[in-house]
Amino acid sequence: MSIFLLLIATLIVMFLIKDIRISLLTRPAFKIFKRILPPLSQTEREAMEAGDIWWDGELFKGSPDWQVLHNYPKPSLSEKENTFLNNQVNTLCNMLDDYKIVHETKDLPPEVWQYLKNEGFFSLIIPESYGGKDFSAIANSTIVSRIATRSLSAAVTVMVPNSLGPGELLMHYGTEEQKEYWLPQLANGSQVPCFALTGPEAGSDAGSIPDTGVVCEGEINGETVVGIKLNWSKRYITLAPVASVLGLAFKMYDPDGLLGEQEDIGITCALIPTDHKGVEIGERHNPMAMAFMNGTTYGKDVFIPLNWIIGGPDFAGKGWRMLVECLSAGRGISLPALATATGHVCSKMTGAYAYVRKQFGLSIGQFEGVQQSLARIGGFTYSLEAMRTMTAGAIDLKISPSVVTAIAKYHMTEMSRTIINDALDIHGGKGIQLGPNNYLGHAYMGMPISITVEGANILTRNLMIFGQGATRCHPYVLKEMFAANEDDFDKGLQTFDDLLTKHILFALTNAGAAIGHGLTQSIFCKAPVSGPTAKYYKQLTRMSRSLAICTDVAMLRLGGDLKRREMISARLGDVLSQLYIASSVLKRYEDEGRQQADLPFVHYSLEHCLYQIGQAFDGFFENFPSKIFSFILKRLVFPWGNHYQQVMDDTCKDVCTHMLQPGVMRNRLSHLCHEGDSGGMHIMENAFLAMHQCEALFSKLQLAKKEEKLEANLSMTEMIEQAKSIELITEHEAEKMLAANELRMSAISVDNFAKNAL
Template sequence: MVFKAVMNGLIKAKAMPQISATERQALEAGTVWIDGQVFSGKPDFAKMFAEPYSKLNARERAFVDGPVQELCTLFDPHEVATTRVIPPAAIDFLAKKGFYSFLIPQAYGGLEFSANAISTIMAMLTSYSPLLSTLVVIPNSLGAAELIKHYGTQGQKDHYLPKLATGEYLPCFGLTEPTAGSDAASILARGVAFKNAEGKVQIKLNFRKRYITLAPVANLISLAFKLHDPQNLLGKGEDAGITVALVHRGTPGLEMGKHHQPIGDAFYNGPIVGNDVVIDADEIIGGKECAGQGWRMLMEQLAGGRAVSLPAGAVGGVRAAAAAAGAYAKVRQQFGMPIAEMEGVQEKLAEIAAMAYLAEGSRIYALSALDNGEQPPVVSAVWKAYLTELSREQAKNAMDVMAGAGVMQGPNNIIGRGYCSAPVAITVEGANIMTRSLITFGQGAVRCHPYAFKIANALEANDLPTFSSALKGWIGHMVTNTLRLIGMTATRGALASVPQIDGVTPYLKKLAWASTRYAYLTDMALINVGGKLKARQQLTGHFADALAWQLMAISTIRRYIAEGEIKEDLPLVQYAVEYSLEKVQRAFEAIYANFGNNLLGKWMRTVGYFGLRMSPLVGASRDRLVPVVAKTITKTDAQSARILGDLAMPKIDLAELDSDEVLARTKGVKRLMAAFQAVQAADVVQMKILQARRAKLIDKGSVQDMAAAALAKGIITAADKVLLDRANRLSLEAIMVDEFTPAEFFGKEGVTYAPGFECANVPNVGHGVAHDAPVEKLRVVA
């Protein structure tokens, strides 16, 4: 009787978040993974770290080291970004080598790679050329190939998959509309089923889509629409629901080919409009039986798919930032020293390096889960939102390090395009604001909590036995977890039973403590806010932050263990985990401050908040790690290779660059990395000269004067002098920014300036070439 009264009271009060049909499909899609461990309050780290950890197999590694690297030699990324035209040789290469077929089974002509391999390739290509990468990412992400592979009829698989594998069909996915972005389930695209004159069931479509990547060049659309069937011709009722069907370019009434102009690299993206477009009902993916099943299909594939393409691009962006900022900081000198030796610059470099390590650990850990059969929607949402945001932050840090070299555009600016393009990934598949404030905790609190989903289902079904069992379990969980939190707080996590790993165990104890507090706060939020949880987006956003940074800290440690606990990487791990715990601490403080104005909320904001601040998860100790972590990306060795991962890097022959003609043709990444190599090769020589100056064996002067004096006194050899001269020459060239004539700047000859101005005596200057010719400023014409 007591449980019956409680259940009726909760139903009447709408105490649990209300779940719509589309939300239920999202909640039921995929699996609960390590996110469930965090919500439990007692994570089993030994179990987590025993899970398989993906590595590329021999076939995948050969593809990455072969065709992927070769593709990146077929064109200049700056030229492609400027002209927006991908060379025909690169287009042909994509089709010939199977770049469209990573998802497609080998039986249908595909390469059938693992999620890890697909993500690795996407990360490389996105860091090299975002425009090119869209031609690879879209065919190998949610869309025609993936949906047909999982849900298509045999006829659809036999017809479409081989042609998608070869690029004969170039797909795009039509979902987003002017009035349906993050709220994709509210699409207005409408399809009406009818019988034609021959008695065949067809669908008349009317829609307006936008932001569709590859739409201007695609010839096959996977179109999402709401299907209406007034005569129930498909047997799914009058309003069948969201459906996905294939629409071919050239179908009467279909308008496509216009371009949007995305910020940064203007990849192919545009609108699709349909006016009375008629298709056969057989073009529904999965056939007529799958009418109305489109939302379920999308949620099931997005459950894991969000962890692949966008996080891959984000990781590629962080790697590129690390490579560029580390090299530039070593090459660029100010106040008589490389800026890499300045503490302020080191703070930026350390964060970039540690976040590159963390991001790669997060990427591979999640992909390992996918390759092991998991489909974790909450973790996928976290990776999409937080890794793309992390990439934007590290692009900003790299811009700070490179300063003017990152601001002035041209072929030699290797970081600016990535910085400008960073918002793109953040808006795809719903803005990160929505992912953070609605999806992550909104789904996680219900799906990953040990009992919440069971209680919500029982309340909806008015199922007393299930409700009674789940409520008893929840009460026991809350009591146990509250007592655990008291003990954990009193001992600052010392009570936690965790694996013993040198240099890491204290962090695991802190993460166990954080998980216990997180589970406690989740229970308090569900009890205190309940059915209004979706409306309390500030609160849910802070819960999302706390969850995300716990997951990323765990992923960082998982990487360290999987790679054999390489001791020189321990400072990277410690920096990344302390950074993450600091984020978790801030999120907890914000949660305590946002509980509301009732009695529990007041207690949280006063007593609870005070206790939280008095015993934080982590102190201000990360500064001690900055110098050693910053240096990891200002050198070329096995450690920096682990941090940078798979990047498309040019082959460099330093002796070849002794030619002025060759050096003049060397631009962008190759120019900077050549200087980086040359400076490292000359480090020993620089040290000899520095020691001689300190010993007063030579007088202080310019680099050239001190080198000449050192050579004359036998402190360095002639070969040493060659290394030093080459380093100085290449360094000076590497820090030059691009220069343009008026004709180049305006894109035409005979430029007319604003009224009242003219330009005089401007020499014809090539890109990135220093000059001594005088330049008169613009002057007012009387």
């Protein structure tokens, strides 16, 4: 006992007396940290500092302040934005025939292109002072989502100029002269932009682009000036085949010292008219199941003046940070919008189909196997809409949360992939036969495009979410890294000492809280609300503590090797991601007034998130290279075992109840859908409503059939006629039922083509 007390006293003295602490603890740790940490280049430092910390920082610190979450303003559309959505956007949707666009013309109709330009669809983010719409991020997202429920090709065409591209880069970094010249032309559609970043050997790793720009003297308009000689080869560039102005990312060099002593200037972005001498543009790619303009661009020894650099010569070499920050914002708006649109369409149409499609005399939505998939569609769609609004809301707060947008991009596209798979499973043959009335086929085939762009999902999960999150969101790690890279050893040591002390106390606090919450099942953990969602806040706080301590131990044990142990680190990233998804759902539930009808969807989403967190932690513990640390961490996080379960069957049934009947909740779940006044969605919805209006009558027939008042094995039409003949139903009721059944048969039918039509 005396030895234990002596040890405690020694530790207390070491922590309280700075000189002793620095000598015995900080200095050795600092030397080790400097030795194992490679020097940070300016590019690496800029990449780490790019973007903002937002709610992800709260989740990473182990003790999220839920009141902060509740206090974020609810994202909403202005009157001007709502008017545009209900008029111009709906008009555009009614102009779109997606089957014809994809399979016949391979392009948007000329009148649609002109409408997009005339009505400012390419200038949603450009300020009004330059002729743009100056819409919010949530409006941008909502507009793209609504269009995507009608045509993915049109949605992509609209979203690209309003995400990463010349417009956004000019607004953030352009000179006044560049803004005055280019933005009005982009706003009125007289200039169509594209941005060329990806090349044959540089996809997600934008820092490895081989395209070069060498500073030299050349001739512009008969005058010799200092400029840049460019060589590039780019592919997968959306709008390139029709672009009139090209945004280009390249590595800039100054071997002759014409601009200064630095030879390797770094990644730079420039704006080049596509009719400039030497620019080659126009060859198309053929993205599957879509017909948006996507293609290549090349240039060999193309000379441009220095003032074509976005931001002017002062921004030479600053392109990397520009790209990281703008990619972050685009990643949080465009792809989440497409993913959410898929959820809205699949929720509305699959619920309708599961009701009108019958097997063994019953709607297939009554079979529990179908209900399990249908509930997943509904639960995921609720989560998608929650994430879409919360993430876009962050961007409207003038925040660029790079980790949050990576989470949104990866998990929302993966969730929408699951949704479309489930929808196809339920629709069966109805879903796989392409034609004008198939509302699922193009979304299913186009899904890999969303998965691939803005950083392939494998990279996003394994490197960006935790790799960047662990350093950016952690309260101390990034600051410790900067201290270790300080040129002045003593100054760095003093800074490191202060950070290390706080870091140790932070880790001990989280470890104690984690085991305390685990032993008590978070009973004594505070929740900001009472009622049915209080338990989720408590469990999420507990898992936030667990993430914090597991991250610290993983960094301590694996050091710099952690970023190469992607299977290990990605599981911690999954925990962070599920914490964010769950937070979004709780935020939506609060923002929308705690709607009672929402609760089945909230329960589904939160139960799923907690189960995924438990699975991620189990995988982390089982594969952690140190069995001793693994054993300790597992007992800290789950002292009584992992009791998080998959979504309960009753929850699934409650979700399906709302999806299989008309009502406010079903409309709210799918409010982004544009059905139009024709086509497959319109037909299916009409059949769904008509069949519901006759539900009591059809139930009456089924009961009569069981009582043998009606013959068995009759078709629906024959059964209605026989029921009328025995006066079980009136003639008016029979007419109503026959009309509903005719709509039902039309809805479940598929498109047929003449023998040689295809």
